[in-house]
Amino acid sequence: MRKNMKNLSIIDKELKIDGSIESCGKLIIKGQVKGTIDGDIVIIAQGGEVNSTLTKVSSLTIGGSFKGELLASKELIVLATGSCEGKVVCQDLIVENGGMLNADISCKTSSKMEPAKKEKSFFSKKAGSRQKEEKQIEL
Numbered sequence: 103m104r105k106n107m108k109n110l111s112i113i114d115k116e117l118k119i120d121g122s123i124e125s126c127g128k129l130i131i132k133g134q135v136k137g138t139i140d141g142d143i144v145i146i147a148q149g150g151e152v153n154s155t156l157t158k159v160s161s162l163t164i165g166g167s168f169k170g171e172l173l174a175s176k177e178l179i180v181l182a183t184g185s186c187e188g189k190v191v192c193q194d195l196i197v198e199n200g201g202m203l204n205a206d207i208s209c210k211t212s213s214k215m216e217p218a219k220k221e222k223s224f225f226s227k228k229a230g231s232r233q234k235e236e237k238q239i240e241l
Contacts, residue, residue: 108142115149131166148183162192164201172205 109127113119117133125141131150139157146152150166160176162168164184172178174192182200189206197203 113150146184148181 109125111125111127111129113129113131113133113135115132119133119135119137121137123129123135123137123139123141125139125144128143128145129139129141130145130147131152132147134151134153136153138155139152139159141159143161143163144157144159145163146166146168148165152166152168152170154168154170154172156171156173157168158173158175160174161179162172162174162177163179163181164186165181166184168184168186168188170188172186172188172190172192174190176192177194177196178186178190178192180186180197180201180203182198184198185202185204187204191208191210193210195207195209
């Protein structure tokens with residue numbers, strides 16, 4: 103049962119990180135991060151700040167502030183309290199009423215996201231997700 107649970111990491115309010123972060127599972131950022139992020143599911147909580155030269159994730163939810171370059175192989179969600187600035191490449195884009203998006207955006211299907219293919223082994227290796235990708239490629 104334990105191996106089916108995803109990892110959870112939290113960067114709390116009082117924590118400031120300057121450097122590279124690699125994470126599996128869910129990463130919640132309540133503090134400040136400057137540098138690169140390579141992960142699966144990342145959530146920037148309200149009050150959290152990320153200034154990233156390159157962020158590669160499957161899903162990013164922004165309730166705080168994100169500035170930089172983002173490659174989200176699945177989705178980018180900007181909540182009503184969130185702001186996103188910079189350059190974004192994602193598959194699905196959701197912006198809630200009140201959310202601020204000021205970025206160069208490219209929304210692509212997973213089959214056209216070249217850099218994400220290289221990182222595919224880092225993201226979840228579920229058989230179901232492979233089947234979805236294969237179906238999209240066939241279309």
